[in-house]
Amino acid sequence: QVQLQQSGAELVKPGTSVKLSCKASGYTFTSNHMNWIKQTTGQGLEWIGIINPGSGGTSYNVKFKGKATLTVDKSSSTAFMQLSSLTPEDSAVYYCARHGGPPSNWFAYWGQGTLVTVSS
Amino acid sequence: DIQMTQSPSSLPASLGDRVTITCRASQDIGNYLRWFQQKPGKSPRLMIYGATNLANGVPSRFSGSRSGSDYSLTINSLESEDMAIYYCLQHNEYPYTFGAGTKLELK
Numbered sequence: 001q002v003q004l005q006q007s008g009a010e011l012v013k014p015g016t017s018v019k020l021s022c023k024a025s026g027y028t029f030t031s032n033h034m035n036w037i038k039q040t041t042g043q044g045l046e047w048i049g050i051i052n053p054g055s056g057g058t059s060y061n062v063k064f065k066g067k068a069t070l071t072v073d074k075s076s077s078t079a080f081m082q083l084s085s086l087t088p089e090d091s092a093v094y095y096c097a098r099h100g101g102p103p104s105n106w107f108a109y110w111g112q113g114t115l116v117t118v119s120s
Numbered sequence: 121d122i123q124m125t126q127s128p129s130s131l132p133a134s135l136g137d138r139v140t141i142t143c144r145a146s147q148d149i150g151n152y153l154r155w156f157q158q159k160p161g162k163s164p165r166l167m168i169y170g171a172t173n174l175a176n177g178v179p180s181r182f183s184g185s186r187s188g189s190d191y192s193l194t195i196n197s198l199e200s201e202d203m204a205i206y207y208c209l210q211h212n213e214y215p216y217t218f219g220a221g222t223k224l225e226l227k
Contacts, residue, residue: 035216045164045207047216061215095163099211103169104176107154107209110163 002026004096006111013120016086020114022079022096029077030054032100035107036070036081040092050099051079086118122147122210126219132227133198141193141222143208148189152212155184155193158221159204167206168193200226 007021022034036048049060051070058070067090069082079096094116098109123146133139143153151171156164166175168184171191181196195202203226208219 044220045209045218047209047218050214059214063215097164104173106169106211107156107164108166108169108175113163 002098002109004098004109004111006094006096006114009115009117011117011119012086014087014118017082017084018086018116019080019082020094020116022081022111024077024079024098027098027101029072030074032098034070034072034079035097035099036068036079037095037097038064038092039095039113048081048094053079083116086116088118090116091118092116121215122149122213122217124208124210124217124219126208126222128222129220130223130225132225134227135198135200137198138194138196139198139224140195141206141208141224143191143219145189145191145210149210149212151186152210153184153186153191154209154211156207156209157202157204158207164207195224198224 003025005023010018012018030053033050033052035050038046047061048064048068049070051058053072071080093113095113096111097107099106125144127142153171155168157167158164167178167182171186172184183194185192206222210217
């Protein structure tokens with residue numbers, strides 16, 4: 001069965017970076033794009049960007065360009081998102097969500113989310 | 121960016137009620153519209169795809185419809201397990217955008 005297992009909660013200091021992971025299983029990793037989504041209490045859900053694990057090609061929400069960098073490791077079927085120059089406004093739950101295959105499956109599979117807290 | 125204006129933001133309802141949540145798209149998105157249900161501490165769950173299609177395992181009391189740029193999620197005969205926050209998502213063009221959410225709660 002399809003599973004997306006995300007890395008654990010992070011408590012990080014302002015100005016630093018953090019790299020989140022999303023390990024995929026139960027399907028062919030390179031055949032389905034991966035989305036990343038941010039959720040905060042105040043801003044709701046925001047789409048950060050998408051990566052094609054097969055080619056490494058990416059598309060970003062302009063709002064997150066320079067903030068988020070999406071990569072993959074095909075050997076471990078893992079997608080990564082690095083967040084840089086962290087501020088308290090980056091405190092949120094971050095999700096990965098699969099995109100691809102038949103339309104009924106787009107955004108049908110989500111990771112459990114990773115809570116990032118930015119605090120000194 | 122395409123704006124998804126979702127209403128209402130809060131919806132008090134009673135068990136057995138029929139409720140409707142709406143998202144209005146600021147530009148044409150075709151049928152690239154999905155509805156999600158989210159419960160506290162959980163990831164969003166896909167409910168409707170292609171504006172009108174029921175996702176796998178979703179009860180038939182849920183339905184989606186479209187009228188022009190207005191997309192609606194209707195729940196017939198509300199059950200207690202339906203109390204959650206509902207979001208719409210357009211994925212017609214980048215950046216994908218979500219509605220602000222509707223909190224469905226017991227009256």
